[in-house]
Amino acid sequence: MVLGAGASGGLSSYDDLPDGLVVADEVCTVVVFNSAAARITGVDADFAVGKRLEDVLPLEGLDGRAWWPCVRPYDGLRTVNGHPERNLLLPGGPEILVTARYVRDEPRGPVRRVVVGLRDTRHRAREELSRAELVSTVAHELRSPLTSVKGFTATLLAKWDRFTDEQKRLMLETVNADADRVTRLITELLDISRIDSGRLTIRRQVVDIGRVAHRHVAGMVAGGHAEARFEVSVVEGIPEMWVDADKLDQVVANLLENAVHHGDGTVRIVVEPDGDGAAVTVTDEGEGIAQHLQDRVFTRFWRSGRRGGTGLGLYIVRGLVEAHGGRIEVGNAPGGGARFRFVLPAATPDFAD
Numbered sequence: 001m002v003l004g005a006g007a008s009g010g011l012s013s014y015d016d017l018p019d020g021l022v023v024a025d026e027v028c029t030v031v032v033f034n035s036a037a038a039r040i041t042g043v044d045a046d047f048a049v050g051k052r053l054e055d056v057l058p059l060e061g062l063d064g065r066a067w068w069p070c071v072r073p074y075d076g077l078r079t080v081n082g083h084p085e086r087n088l089l090l091p092g093g094p095e096i097l098v099t100a101r102y103v104r105d106e107p108r109g110p111v112r113r114v115v116v117g118l119r120d121t122r123h124r125a126r127e128e129l130s131r132a133e134l135v136s137t138v139a140h141e142l143r144s145p146l147t148s149v150k151g152f153t154a155t156l157l158a159k160w161d162r163f164t165d166e167q168k169r170l171m172l173e174t175v176n177a178d179a180d181r182v183t184r185l186i187t188e189l190l191d192i193s194r195i196d197s198g199r200l201t202i203r204r205q206v207v208d209i210g211r212v213a214h215r216h217v218a219g220m221v222a223g224g225h226a227e228a229r230f231e232v233s234v235v236e237g238i239p240e241m242w243v244d245a246d247k248l249d250q251v252v253a254n255l256l257e258n259a260v261h262h263g264d265g266t267v268r269i270v271v272e273p274d275g276d277g278a279a280v281t282v283t284d285e286g287e288g289i290a291q292h293l294q295d296r297v298f299t300r301f302w303r304s305g306r307r308g309g310t311g312l313g314l315y316i317v318r319g320l321v322e323a324h325g326g327r328i329e330v331g332n333a334p335g336g337g338a339r340f341r342f343v344l345p346a347a348t349p350d351f352a353d
């Protein structure tokens, strides 16, 4: 590698590299800092060149400890010639994938250059993390209902005559509910895979969102919830809304279920015009969601509290709303409960597919 004047940070072919490249000379002074490195670190290339490597690239391990003092390229073990890919952090910044090579003129000789590759992993890290999470969480979620199904059916088969009809009914009801749980989880997972792979199709038709709200409340009441717990108001002036009826049902059902299940008190639903579309606000009078947790509720598998379910509901809700070109936000109701509000554009039949 030739390190001419043209290579030092300014315009050079290093800038064509998709990955960040940082090179320090034998006294730890940065001589190359390409434009991808500048983008990833947020440090200006002209500023970086001429500075000390550990000052412009103060990498930290995931445990928060400074990395360069640990690996000591210049005065550490002379048998070490670099590091394979590692996940490291910039202080307060993103996680990045770092590779390093220590260039020596001869084996065990002094380090002439330290060549560092940087790769932005924000996207990749998130995906890998959630894939690993997905597998372990799914396995766990499936196992607990199946354990109960297996336990009750095995017991019933082995000791059928010893149970009263009432006891048998109770066990079968539990088995039935657990089978429902598994089915529901699988449906949610299929939704998630459609959302994540962009395969969600929106079939638009004219939908009266106010009526949808009333219908869902009637469903909750039929399902055994007190009618007095719900309040629906529909504000005049909502335009003709072209949305996917099934997906809107899913969104409303999820928000209502959450309000009843995680919240408390009266659940209020307001449907009103908003911009060129309509907004639906669902509030309850429960404990609400702490400010610092509000960003997380839409994360898949995020749940909290003793009543947490799979933690997939709101992730799906947001995916469905966004697939319509809409948006959803969470906040606190004036009375302290949770407040979810989503806005959908009116759209037109042209959007129908």
Ligand SMILES: Nc1ncnc2c1ncn2[C@@H]1O[C@H](COP(=O)(O)OP(=O)(O)O)[C@@H](O)[C@H]1O
Residues within 6 Å of the ligand: 254, 258, 259, 260, 262, 263, 284, 286, 287, 288, 289, 297, 302, 303, 304, 305, 307, 308, 309, 310, 311, 312, 313, 314, 315, 337, 338
């Ligand atoms: N209305 C609400 N009031 C309080 N907490 C809520 C409310 N809605 C959602 N949450 C919180 O957000 C978490 C994620 O919700 P969700 O994705 O629907 O998962 P799940 O309902 O399966 O737990 C819940 O576990 C709960 O802690």
Ligand SMILES: [Mg+2]
Residues within 6 Å of the ligand: 254, 257, 258, 309, 313, 314
């Ligand atoms: Mg839920």
